[in-house]
Amino acid sequence: QLQLQESGPGLVKPSETLSLTCTVSGDSISSSSYYWGWVRQPPGKGLEWIGNIYYSGSTHYNPSLKSRVNISVDRSKNQFSLKVSSVTAADTAVYYCARLVYNHGIQHFDYWGQGTLVTVSS
Amino acid sequence: DIQMTQSPSTLSASVGDRVTITCRASQSISSSLAWYQLKPRKAPKLLIYTASTLETGVPSRFSGGGSGTDFTLTISSLQPDDFATYYCQQYNTYWTFGQGTKVEIK
Numbered sequence: 233q234l235q236l237q238e239s240g241p242g243l244v245k246p247s248e249t250l251s252l253t254c255t256v257s258g259d260s261i262s263s264s265s266y267y268w269g270w271v272r273q274p275p276g277k278g279l280e281w282i283g284n285i286y287y288s289g290s291t292h293y294n295p296s297l298k299s300r301v302n303i304s305v306d307r308s309k310n311q312f313s314l315k316v317s318s319v320t321a322a323d324t325a326v327y328y329c330a331r332l333v334y335n336h337g338i339q340h341f342d343y344w345g346q347g348t349l350v351t352v353s354s
Numbered sequence: 355d356i357q358m359t360q361s362p363s364t365l366s367a368s369v370g371d372r373v374t375i376t377c378r379a380s381q382s383i384s385s386s387l388a389w390y391q392l393k394p395r396k397a398p399k400l401l402i403y404t405a406s407t408l409e410t411g412v413p414s415r416f417s418g419g420g421s422g423t424d425f426t427l428t429i430s431s432l433q434p435d436d437f438a439t440y441y442c443q444q445y446n447t448y449w450t451f452g453q454g455t456k457v458e459i460k
Contacts, residue, residue, distance in 0.1 A: 236397075269449075279392075279441055281449040294448065295355075328398065339445035340388035340403040346396060 234258040236329050236345035244323075244352050250316040254329030254345060261310045262287040267332040268312045269341060270303065272325040280325075284332050285312055319352045326350075356380055356444050360452035366460040371432045375455045377425040377442035386446035389418055389427045392439045392454075401440075402427065432457070 240252035254268070261268060269284035283293040285303045293301055297316070305312040316323055326349050330341040357380040367373050377387065385405040392398045400409045402418035405425055415430040429436055437459055442452040 271451075278453040279390075279443075279451040281451065284449075292448065330398075333403075337386070338404060339386070339449070340400060340443065341390075341398075342400050342403075342409070344397040344399075 234331065234343045236331065236343060238327060238329050238345045238348040240348065240350070242349060242351060244319055244350060245354050246320055246352055247318055250314070250319050250323060250350055250352070252314045252327055252329075252348065252350070254312050254314075256310045256312075256331075259331075261305060261312065262307055265333065265335040267292070267334045268305070269330050269332045270314045271328045271330060271341070271344075273328070273347070274322070274325040282314065282316075282327075284334075286334075321352050324350065324352045356383060356447050356450050358442055358444055358450050358452040360440075360442055360455050362455060363453065364456045364458060366458050367432050368460045369432055369434060371460075373429045373432050373436075373457060375427045375440055375442075375457075377420075377427070377452050379423045379425075379444055379446075382422045383444045383446035385421045386444055387418075387420070387425050388443045388445065389416075390441045390443065391436075392441060398441075429457075 235257045237255045244250045267284040270282040283303045285291045300317045302315045326347040328347045330344040359378045387405045389402040390398045406418045419426045439454045439456045
């Protein structure tokens with residue numbers, strides 16, 4: 233059974249960099265036909281896609297966040313990571329990692345982590 | 355950007371009710387649409403993809419329909435476990451979610 237688990241600091245200061253890691257178990261992050269992505273949900277608001285990465289390092293980023301976001305992959309640890317720079321209170325959210333099916337026009341998230349709350353505050 | 359608009363934002367219903375949620379895209383997305391169920395402190399759950407394909411293991415009381423710009427998620431007979439928030443998501447151009455529909459107990 234595939235499982236994804238987010239980890240990282242729950243509190244980040246304004247203007248600093250938010251860093252999260254997603255550990256994948258039950259499948260190889262190098263599996264073909266899958267990307268690995270990040271989605272967030274600010275308190276009381278809807279879901280926002282952040283970006284995706286393939287095991288080769290190929291990425292897609294949300295244009296509205298692209299200048300501040302970096303997603304990387306560590307195949308040896310079966311993990312992928314998110315960095316969001318210059319954070320503000322607007323980046324306070326539950327951050328989810330998820331597996332993205334990416335095959336012949338089918339591109340949905342089929343497995344998700346439980347999410348981790350990151351608060352931006354001094 | 356493709357915008358996704360769900361209605362209603364909140365829906366009050368009783369166990370056994372038939373419930374329909376609507377999702378509208380700002381431009382045609384063919385059948386590039388998925389539906390998810392979210393509950394607090396739980397991993398989101400994929401229900402439907404390609405607008406009408408039921409994910410393995412999802413009860414058959416869930417169904418999806420539509421294409422182009424207008425889509426629906428229907429729960430044929432609402433069960434206690436179905437009280438949750440539902441999101442549509444397009445994947446025609448990048449990935450965009452609707453604002454969510456909360457299904458609450460009437």
